[in-house]
Amino acid sequence: MVFLSAKLEDGHWTKPYFDCGGGNIWMVTGKASVDIELTNIDINQCDLDTRHSYSDFDVFRGTHRCPSTTECKFLKGQGFKRGAYECFCTKGYYFPDMNAQVKAFSGLEMENSSDTAQYKCLPCKEGCSKCVDDSPCLYQFQFLFRFLLLLANLLTFIGIGVLFATTVYFRDESVMKAGSPIFLMLMCLGGLMICSTGFFAYPQPSEFLFITQHWVFHTGFCLMYGALVAKTWRIAIIFRSADKFKIVYLPDKELLKRFSPLIFILALCLLIWTTSEKRKTQTLKTSNHLKYEVCMRSYWLYAINCVEAFLLMIGVYMCYIGRKAPGHFNESKYMTWAVYNGILLGSFLLILIHLIGNSYGPDILYLFQCLQIQVFVTITLTLIFIPKLLSLYRKDDLKMINDSFNLAYGCKHMRTNSKDITQTKAVATQTHENVGAYSKDVNPSYNCKLTKLELTQGIQLVHKLWK
Incomplete structure (x- = not known):
């Protein structure tokens, strides 16, 4: 590591003198010139990143000319000149020139242009967080x-x-x-x-x-x-x-x-x-x-x-x-x-x-x-x-009445009376809930042979129609 220091011949110096009241010390006063080459020092004009602390080299920060639809990206190695950046489209916008190899605006062009309104990105379609063209991102209802x-x-x-x-x-x-x-x-x-x-x-x-x-x-x-x-x-x-x-x-x-x-x-x-x-x-x-x-x-x-x-x-x-x-x-x-x-x-x-x-x-x-x-x-x-x-x-109701009586009372020796019919009507409900009730009201002296299915069907139809 090399440390640079000023020598006597590098500047102009006074003779030694005693500083009365200032510090009560012996001292010498002089001046020297320092030459620094700035050619290789980059100028960063992009906005200051809040994640990094400010330094003496950030004096040019925030001087870029990128429009609001873009964000500045610093280009290193460009030397001590302005326009060392590119303007890339932000999220929700796309670069208007679809065929461009680099989809960004040149900072040098931005610095040399008197009207930056023409350098702007176009908004994406609704629902697109990012895009490369104006293609829709949301499904369009038919x-x-x-x-x-x-x-x-x-x-x-x-x-x-x-x-x-x-x-x-x-x-x-x-x-x-x-x-x-x-x-x-x-x-x-x-x-x-x-x-x-x-x-x-x-x-x-x-x-x-x-x-x-x-x-x-x-x-x-x-x-x-x-x-x-x-x-x-x-x-x-x-x-x-x-x-x-x-x-x-x-x-x-x-x-x-x-x-x-x-x-x-x-x-x-x-x-x-x-x-x-x-x-x-x-x-x-x-x-x-x-x-x-x-x-x-x-x-x-x-x-x-x-x-x-x-x-x-x-x-x-x-x-x-x-x-x-x-x-x-x-x-x-x-x-x-x-x-x-x-x-x-x-x-x-x-x-x-x-x-x-x-x-x-x-x-x-x-x-x-x-x-x-x-x-x-x-x-x-x-x-x-x-x-x-x-x-x-x-109008099938009348037909169902005839069918039900033919089924339930169609036997040759079947006998009934008004009391039986009244009891049948009393126990029947709108939804045929008392299926077996009618079986107890039937005169046991009926001489009729019906299958169980026929008897069940006849009972239910009679109950319904008498209701």
Whole structure:
């Protein structure tokens, strides 16, 4: 290491003198010149980095002429001259010249230019944190495609409203009583709620819409399929009890009491999900790297799906138990088809959504959601209500009265009296709850040989029509 020092011949010096009062010391005064080469010293005009402390070489900091859409980057080894920097585009902006090898503005050009307004980067498209051109980063909705789906969903919603009004208007008809009007209306209400989720999913997504959509959809699902499974369960219980000629009392009020815990469990899960999850949305990308927002799947939503799947499995088991029920016994055949439709086609659509839906963007997800509405709502309500509407149109009630009396009282030596009929009418209910009660009112002296299935069917039809 070499230390430089000034010598006597390097400057001009006075003779030694005594400094009185200043320090009371002997001293000498002189001057010397120092030459320093600045050619190899770099001038850094970029902004001072707050992570480093200020030094004597930072006197030129912050004198660059980069515009606000760029950031200054220092070029080392340029020597003692201005413009030793480049202006690179900041995040959210891109360089306008796509074909440039160095996508930055030269600092020397900036220093020599009188107008720096022409040197600016262009903003990226909405949703892009960084970009190299003006290509979009957010998925752009195909509004015509979505509008057609929304229109189909609206027509479905109106159709369900018509079914609800029809059920209320014809609630005293036997064909409606056979299916319990209160449960038919619950199914329509659930269908309306499921169908309304198509309206929430149409606009740009937000956390409020996601929360509302899940609350409405899952509540509607449990109302609709809970009512359907409850009706199927009552059929299975009544039919099994009818084989043993036992009295089963399951009115609508009693069935609603057993139906309510399902709604409570669902509401509790949805409430925990709403309060526990702080962030309800997440950003996904399509196969073309376009970003879009979707609802974040959490453990509580999967738990709700498991509850709904368990509900459908119970319905499948109830359908298996009551598979041999008579055809006119609470439309059991159509209810069985409706439950199978919900679990098979519904599960298939859910698998498609998780496997390929996210890769093709929100439009395909919206299509799958509308198909899900048609599977869970349209097909199910069609299976339940179309036979009833056809019966109302053909006025099958009178025919069913004749068939029921021919079946139950068609034996040659069958005898009855007004007291028997009165008792039969007294024990019958709107939903055929007292299947075995009629068997006790039948005169034991009847000389009629009927199969168990025929007797069960006749008893149920007579009870219904006398109500």
